[in-house]
Amino acid sequence: MKPLTGKQKRFCDEYLIDCNGTQAAIRAGYSPKTANVIASSNLTKVNIKAYIEQRMKEIEDEQIADAKEVMKYLTSVLRGESEAEIVVVEGDGDGMSSARRITKAPDEREKLKAAELIGKRYGIFTEKVNVEGAIPVIIHNDLEDDEDDST
DSSP, X not given: OOOOOHHHHHHHHXXXXXXXXXXXXXXXXXXXXXXXXXXXXXXXXXXXXXXXXXXXXXXXXHHSOOHHHHHHHHHHHHTTOOOEEEEEEEEEETTEEEEEEEEEOOOHHHHHHHHHHHHHHHTTTOOOOOOOSOOXXXXXXXXXXXXXXXX
């Protein structure tokens, strides 16, 4: 696969910002008059498509939580190790009040929800009964007996 030129790489990086090929071409330094054609052409080139796909995968990996990260977070909530920032309004007197931010540990409802989600993940709270084993099936043909009686 051909390596990208500097301008093509800039085009790809700009394209990843808003997925607008024409604007990405202009920002990468292509002529505004031909930016639309250049963008269409660039987006069909194998090496450019591969680079964009690779970068999108990297961005996805960085920004989207995976199952392990979610389980770590839920466990920290369950154990009361996480903190949340909340706004508290306090009366100052004379009908005045002020708001301030405080951090707090998870309450029982939040811990219970985290426990429930972890339990669902591991199948702890299942109400289904799993029955395993072999059950013999016997097929009996009653039609033969009926035919003998009718003659």
